[in-house]
Amino acid sequence: MTIGTLGISGQNTASATLSDLNDRLKLARAQKAEAQKTAADTLNEMPKKTRDDARARAKAKVMQLVERLKIIKELGKSDPKIMAKMLANLMKELKAAVKDYAKAGGNDMDVSGFSAAQSAASQPVPNSDTETQPAEAAEEAGFTDDTDSVSEDKAAEAKPTAETNAPSEATAPYIPTAADIKGAAEAYVKTERQRAEGELMEVNDFMKQVRGLVKVVKDLFETAKIKLAFQKVDKDTVEAFKSSGKDMEEIDKVLLDLNKGLDDERAVYGPRAAIYA
Helix, strand or coil, X not given: CHHHHHHHHHHHHHHHHHHHHHHHHHHHHHHHHXXXXXXXXXXXXHHHHHHHHXXXXXXXXXXXXXXHHHHHHHHCCCCHHHHHHHHHHHHHHHHHHHHXXXXXXXXXXXXXXXXXXXXXXXXXXXXXXXXXXXXXXXXXXXXXXXXXXXXXXXXXXXXXXXXXHXXXXXXXXXXXXXXXXXXXXXXXXXXXHHHHHHHHHHXXXXXXXXXXXXXXXXXXXXXXXXXXXXXXXCHHHHHHHHHHHHHHHHHHHHHHHHHHCCHHHXXXXXXXXXXXX
16 A cells, blocks of 8 residues: 555656656747747847948938038138138038938838738628528538438548547637738738838938038038139139039939939838828
């Protein structure tokens, strides 16, 4: 009696130990899978973070140049030559900032994926009331009441095997319905459209700010030119005018290319996205 009790106790202890080991293994696998997913997400986000950081630096530089321009305007009131040279340096820095912004890369938009989701979201969901039920399908296929007993006998014979082979509710794979797919597609389209509009607006604001800055610089150069019309102009001042003109042309080209690259996205994401042109 004592030996039997000890044997049962030993089996229970072994079972408990094995169960605990299995739980630890499951936990370890889950933690490893979560760590791998986090690492993968981090890697996927790196290009976007790199782009965003580069854009942020370029925008910060433009803001610095806007503030510096205010100082240049004050200093240039008494000496147009100094103003022209300072404006020339400012234009070189602005050109570098605009190029850095453009080189950072385009917006993070999956145009093909959005189009596919938009198509799925526009599909009508079948009406469940009009769907053919199993019994109706059987009648339409030509089965009569005379075959019911035969069908029942066959079902009874096959029942044990069906129960054995059928997956349980816990392990059965989830098959999304048409309504599930439509709902997920609609949510994706809404989220992506909002994000796309936000990114397009951000790029548009940057281009608008740069163009506004260039216009102010151009007007100041015209003012300096008028003041210097009856003065002797040194070589450095002449070079400042020439180099600034070239820099303005380059900036305009970079902005045109940047804007053109967003045309496809504006067309896909709808009328509101087209506002940011």
